[in-house]
Amino acid sequence: MINLLFGGNYKVIDGLTLCLMSMRNHTDEALNVYILTADLTELNPDYRPITEENRQFLEDVLKQKNLNSKVTLIKLGKDFNNWAMSSCNKLNKYTPFAFLRLFADDVKELPDKAIYLDTDIMINGDISKLWNTDISNYELGVVKDRYGRFFIRPNYFNSGMLLMNMQKIRETNLLKRVKEMCLNKKMKFPDQTALNKLCKSKLYLPRRFNEQGDLKKDTVVQHFSNRFNVFPYLHMIVVKPWQIERVHEIRKNFAYDDVYSEFLALKNKTTEEINNPKQTRVRLSKTTNQQNNEIINNLQKK
Numbered sequence: 001m002i003n004l005l006f007g008g009n010y011k012v013i014d015g016l017t018l019c020l021m022s023m024r025n026h027t028d029e030a031l032n033v034y035i036l037t038a039d040l041t042e043l044n045p046d047y048r049p050i051t052e053e054n055r056q057f058l059e060d061v062l063k064q065k066n067l068n069s070k071v072t073l074i075k076l077g078k079d080f081n082n083w084a085m086s087s088c089n090k091l092n093k094y095t096p097f098a099f100l101r102l103f104a105d106d107v108k109e110l111p112d113k114a115i116y117l118d119t120d121i122m123i124n125g126d127i128s129k130l131w132n133t134d135i136s137n138y139e140l141g142v143v144k145d146r147y148g149r150f151f152i153r154p155n156y157f158n159s160g161m162l163l164m165n166m167q168k169i170r171e172t173n174l175l176k177r178v179k180e181m182c183l184n185k186k187m188k189f190p191d192q193t194a195l196n197k198l199c200k201s202k203l204y205l206p207r208r209f210n211e212q213g214d215l216k217k218d219t220v221v222q223h224f225s226n227r228f229n230v231f232p233y234l235h236m237i238v239v240k241p242w243q244i245e246r247v248h249e250i251r252k253n254f255a256y257d258d259v260y261s262e263f264l265a266l267k268n269k270t271t272e273e274i275n276n277p278k279q280t281r282v283r284l285s286k287t288t289n290q291q292n293n294e295i296i297n298n299l300q301k302k
Contacts, residue, residue, distance in 0.1 A: 002030070006119060036103065054073075124215060125219065141203045
């Protein structure tokens with residue numbers, strides 16, 4: 001069984017669903033998913049947590065492939081809320097939910113080894129290839145950052161994928177030290193910068209385990225992180241996995257069309273359920289069935 005860790009509020013459900021669907025399609029292993037969430041509506045009314053209904057929905061999606069897969073939802077309480085409200089980094093381009101993973105060492109349910117993934121990631125190969133990497137002598141398995149390795153320092157790594165040795169992390173208090181730094185020092189990329197500075201025991205992994213550029217033949221984990229484009233002028237391009245038409249038009253990526261077709265069909269179904277008060281509500285993002293059907297038709301023509 002492969003242990004996975006995610007974090008976020010209700011807005012990440014689309015990305016989380018796509019990530020897990022693409023992962024499920026590429027492995028026969030059971031997936032043991034832990035999702036950290038929190039209620040931060042006191043900071044922002046839109047900072048609502050992931051719900052039990054969402055958890056059950058995601059687990060049902062995984063069990064279509066392997067009945068032993070499961071999803072555990074863990075709602076962090078006042079310790080996280082107080083920390084998030086007190087951090088000098090609480091107001092930046094990221095939401096406070098990006099810091100949820102820093103509390104992983106406090107979650108007793110979390111096993112001694114886990115793969116942390118951001119929710120703007122798609123899986124293009126068997127995740128067990130990453131899972132089976134031996135990091136028994138390291139706190140983290142990491143991949144260098146696409147831009148940071150040039151503009152910050154050569155060994156600067158991206159924190160969107162972390163192969164975590166939780167046993168060693170608890171021994172060294174890595175995450176507690178990272179939280180302390182993020183609490184008191186203002187940074188542009190807060191937890192990523194703190195992890196780079198404070199993690200002294202890390203194994204650098206091949207790019208195929210956190211590919212931040214175009215999809216390659218051997219890519220296992222594709223991270224849809226922001227990228228620069230130089231034409232007609234230097235600017236940032238943002239394309240996320242759930243922006244299906246932009247994935248096609250800008251990234252020229254059609255590798256996930258089977259996942260997209262299934263995802264859109266599910267969205268159509270859940271839209272109907274939301275409109276029927278007798279049905280369970282699954283909060284996927286709001287798009288109309290007509291919009292989804294148009295994209296499905298385009299996928300079928302390719």
